[in-house]
Ligand SMILES: Nc1ncnc2c1ncn2[C@@H]1O[C@H](COP(=O)(O)OP(=O)(O)OP(=O)(O)O)[C@@H](O)[C@H]1O
């Protein structure tokens with residue numbers, strides 16, 4: 001099926017600025033999405049950490065760039081990962097995105113975060129963040145949306161996290177999320193959780 005999100009015959013996402021090269025689009029993202037992320041860190045988006053709240057984060061961050069900001073993707077995606085020898089994480093089928101978001105966010109809201117020590121905070125926060133990311137609810141911009149949504153959640157639940165650590169190590173964080181979610185229907189569970197858990201533990205400790 002042709003990808004309706006890209007300019008025909010290219011891998012470049014259609015965008016509000018009508019940019020037609022990846023470099024120009026990367027530059028615009030670096031300017032506009034980064035500005036919105038800085039605003040977000042100062043001015044939280046109020047909400048109940050449900051599905052609409054999660055979608056609102058993406059809408060806010062990517063409002064300047066994409067018409068579909070805040071909308072779940074309407075197609076299935078694969079992304080070849082060097083860390084998986086070219087395999088893709090098995091992202092949620094697009095028809096199940098809202099249902100799966102509701103499940104993961106429901107479980108996250110029910111936990112008694114206030115009673116957890118550092119080990120438990122690290123384990124369960126890593127688990128929920130990775131589960132949310134594995135859905136890959138959007139055509140693009142999932143890592144930034146998930147990280148900032150989860151950091152605001154942590155701020156509000158009494159364990160503020162050092163966001164700068166994630167920003168400065170964004171490549172590591174994305175690879176760690178891939179490693180955490182390396183579970184395949186054919187070759188089984190190849191997941192490695194320790195990389196994500198390490199940086200999340202550091203983020204919680206630095207945020208204190
Ligand atoms: N937490 C963050 N804060 C600020 N910038 C980030 C953060 N995480 C990633 N970035 C920057 O955003 C750009 C794109 O990131 P990346 O492609 O890894 O994730 P994404 O587009 O958010 O999600 P995905 O491609 O998985 O849907 C990179 O230039 C990266 O440096």
Ligand SMILES: [Mg+2]
Nearest residue numbers: 140141142143
């Ligand atoms: Mg990306």
